[in-house]
Every structure is written in C-alpha cells, then in structure tokens.
Amino acid sequence: MKTPADPVRDYLSAVEREACALPADRRQELLADLAEHIEVTRAERPHATISKVLAELGDPRTIAATALTEAGNGTAAASTSRSDGAPARRGKVHPLVPLLMLPLTMAFVMVFPAQPGPLICFLFRITGVIFLCTSAHWTAVQKTTGVLLAAVVPTAIIATANLSGGGPTAGTPAFLTNLAVLALMAGTAAWLWRARRV
Template sequence: MKTSADPVRDYLSAVEREASALPADRRQELLADLAEHIEVTRAERPEAALGEILAELGDPRAIAATALAEAGTGAAGAPAAGGAAPAPRRGKVHPLVPLLMIVLSLPFVMVLSEQPGPLFGGLFRIVGAVLLCTSVHWTAVQKTTGVLLTAVLPSVVIATWNLSSDASGGPVLLPNLVMLALMSAAAAWLWKVRRA
C-alpha cells in the first residue's frame, strides 16, 4: 500500500471530497480554516506528532457532515426539508469565550506568579487560541491576526524579556501591562469585526 508524503494534504483532500455538496466558497473557507488550525497547532505544539494533531481535528466525514449541517444542506446539496434553507448555525461557543480566555490568561499569570499560575495561564491562552481558530465568527485572516496579536506575540515578548533580564528577575510589570493592553485591544478589534 502506498503512503503519502503529505498527510495534511491527504487530510484536507478527504475533507474536500466529503464536503463536495457545500458551496465552493464555503468549502474553500472550511479548508482554509482547517489548514490554518493545523499550522497554528503545529507552531504552538512542535513536540506533537502530526498524526495526533489530525486525529484531534476529527474524521474528515464528521467535519464535512457538521459543515453540511451548519450550511443547511443535505447529502445531495439541496436545502433542508421545508423548502428554504435554515440560517446557518453558528459555533457552539459564544465568540466572547475565546477572547476572554486569551485576555484573562495574562492577569491570571500575573496574580498567581508561582505554580500553577503560569501553567493555567498558558493553558487558557492555548485553549482560547484554538477556540478562536475553530470559530465560525471570524474569517481566516482575522483569526490569524488575532492569534498572532493575542497569543503568539505576547508569548514571544515576555519570553524575550525574561531571557534578556538579569538573574534577579527585574521588573516584569511593565512588559506584562503592555502585553495586556495589546491583547485587550486585539480582542476588542476581534469582537468588533466578528460575524453576527
């Protein structure tokens, strides 16, 4: 049996095949969202195996079935029973949840500077970023910008600050407050541009 050199492409191709009843623009958006989610997850968890990340996303048939149900189309691509297609069902998670998880992760770390504060703060930020990436409330570009501004950039700045400061630890309040302001502004922007 021949194995593929690119499991991500195979996975996305399987989703595309299973979701062929979706309108082309919605199908492409779904594939872009999945590809972006895979890329972000690989960047956040470089130690995770690619197969593990793809398994966490779920079976391509289940993803396609969910997308078809949200679009109000049946297996043949026709509107659901009753003539008119129902309004697409939005994500199960309210759009405020990922934004709050991301923004509140930093104050959580600041208040609980000893363990388990940083662990839970990091976990909040990762879960918030994943919820943001898998949400239907933002476009792929908005999701990428949001994750970069609220999860990746603050982590890089704080890590750089910690590595460049002396052994005594130095004052970390200023960079934390700057990052909190950046994360809050990005979350406010994401809230403003979300899909209704």
C-alpha cells in the same frame, strides 16, 4: 441609461459565481449569511464605508473556497441544521469565550506570577487559541491575526523578558512589559469582537 453600481450586490454575485459548485440550498444560505453580516455591520458601524466592510469579509473566491472545503468534509450539512430540522447556532462556543480567555490569562499571570499561575495561563491560552481557530465567527485572516497578536507575540515578549533575566518578579520593568502585553491582547480581543460575523 446605466444604473449606479451596487457594491454589495456585486460582491454577493461574485461569491455566488465562485461557489457555483455548492448545492443550491447551501449556496443560498451562504449568501444570506453574508448579506446579514453586511447589514448588521453597517448598522453597528454607520461610519464604516461599504468597501471597508466588504474588505473585512474577505475575497469572494476565498469565502467560496472555504465553503466548498467545508461542504466536501461534510461539516457544512452538520453546521446548518440539527436532526430536528431547526437551524444550528454558528460555532460551538460563544465568540466572547476565546476573546475573554486570551487577555484574562495575562491578567492572571500578573496577579499570580509564581507557579502554577504561568502554567495554568499557558493552558488557558492554548484553549482560547483553539476556540478562536475553530469558531465560525471570523475569517481565516482574522483568526491568524488574532492568534499572532493575542498569543504568539505576547508569549514571545514574555519569554524574551524571562530569558533576559527580568522574569515576572523583576519589579517595575516587568510590570510595564506585562501591562503593554495585556493592552495588546485586550485591543486584539476588542478588534475581533467588532469584526466578528454575527
């Protein structure tokens, strides 16, 4: 008699097969992290289908390739344990930091449109992007999407508005443009917060 398919077990088995070149302890840690992430996501979002949760995690081959690359660079060992034997925290910065830095820069520019407000915001935005890209809480696809929606597109919209003569002090049109950009950045930050690996 054929047993019903277990998508989670199949997914984890696929990751394990793809990551067979990893040391056994690192491979087991990777599988445990993925299983925990799946469990937490299902608890936080009970209406999400298991296929959607697994799709958000990414392709098993990509996950294994990333883990193999990290292990090859020696970063895997450094990220999994400290010198005293205790497990290290995932990521150097709390995931909320870049998610707050990106939209708050836009709010700051709306409040302080004159120099040096925009320059300070640009530096904060770059820092937020760096924190986002170096975090262990998101997949490469999620990081790329986050950078595009929370930094690149807003910067392009604001630059276009400034070059077209509107500028930050153009009144209602500039204010509405800034509000739309702020909404895009805040929405992206909320999506990244929900999609993060715990």
